[in-house]
Amino acid sequence: MKAARARLLHAGPVPAPAALHEVREEFLAHWAAMGTAWGINRTMAQIHALLMVSNRPLSTDEVMADLQISRGNANTNLRDLVGWGLVRSVLRRGERKEFFEAEKDVWKMFCIIVRERRRREITPALSALDACAARTKHLRGADAEAFHQMMERLAEFVRLTNNVMEKVERAEQSSVVPWALRLLQ
Amino acid sequence: MKAARARLLHAGPVPAPAALHEVREEFLAHWAAMGTAWGINRTMAQIHALLMVSNRPLSTDEVMADLQISRGNANTNLRDLVGWGLVRSVLRRGERKEFFEAEKDVWKMFCIIVRERRRREITPALSALDACAARTKHLRGADAEAFHQMMERLAEFVRLTNNVMEKVERAEQSSVVPWALRLLQ
DNA sequence: CCGTGTTTTCAATATATTCTGAAACATCAA
DNA sequence: TTGATGTTTCAGAATATATTGAAAACACGG
Secondary structure, eight states: OHHHHHHHHSOOOOOHHHHHHHHHHHHHHHHHHHHHHTTOOHHHHHHHHHHHTOSSOEEHHHHHHHHTOOHHHHHHHHHHHHHHTSEEEEEOTTOOSEEEEEOOOHHHHHHHHHHHHIIIIIHHHHHHHHHHHHHTTTOOSHHHHHHHHHHHHHHHHHHHHHHHHHHHHTHHHHOHHHHHHHHHO | OHHHHHHHHSOOSOOHHHHHHHHHHHHHHHHHHHHHHTTOOHHHHHHHHHHHTOSSOEEHHHHHHHHTOOHHHHHHHHHHHHHHTSEEEEEOTTOOSEEEEEOOOHHHHHHHHHHHHIIIIIHHHHHHHHHHHHHTTTOOSHHHHHHHHHHHHHHHHHHHHHHHHHHHHTHHHHOHHHHHHHHHO
């Protein structure tokens, strides 16, 4: 009580725990906003952020309490994060509860996201574009030919993207990618 | 009339216009789905797709008719696409109506998207992360230090991303990027 | 300044997505 | 088997996002 009041009464260096809490909140909010802009739901991004900056694995209940969300919501999104491979569930011996920890290596994180987005979105998109190209190959007329050409160009570009992403996935071993990226600097 | 009926009566090679229409619908749907997965609204992606495969500029009314959407919706999303630089508005002499055409060069399209996402999302994210790092630099304690370290690592990674994207933006001139990408093949 | 064609705006509505909370389900130890 | 502990599911509620449509604003030629 006294400490709290003291903080309000005189200006001075903010105590570390309070300051940290504040900055952490800001980070969670930013990460969530970023996620939203890239098609990831708010809660999932928030949980991910929370686990990224936690120095120990957290239980579902801790996540619920921290983010003020329901059990169902926490469970679903933790499950999804595990599905993405961005979060691992860890068991503590002697405890039945499940704990969760995020992959902390930023480069690995990036590789995982690239792998999953390739698998879930790029590869199917490529099939679709190839199909669109194939099905219009033999059609005649200016419209059809223009359409076909566009499909070819898009497919070619997505194929290149796909290949680049595939290389990035394997980057842990081959280290070609970090090298190429440095080259772009 | 006769041609239409003939199509219904005997099995045979589908006439080009009908086949093209079908494939085009499929492409629009796929592009819209893809957009959604990457945080772009359905209609905007659909309009973009429509203009990409149109061999002439289209008016707002044509877009409305083709996609069966309201004037307000068409207008807003066309405006946004122009804001992204993915679509240009063109004026036909003697006509008061505005027409719209998409950037058709796939590589340029990509550069535009990279430029805009960098400007709208990456740069602000980087500022936020730097701020989070700076504000926890002097805090002591295991929690604060772990947090600070994570912020530094994330900021470093985003800074790299930012730089790579900046190079891609300028790729039209310098052509370093296509070269580096080929290297990754 | 008026009339006409076009674009923009925005409150209301519709749709899509996310979240909750409680019940069902699992697992284990006694 | 029972009870304690933990997880999953999912219908309904809450929220966020997108869409409509009609009125207002605008731009221009006459």
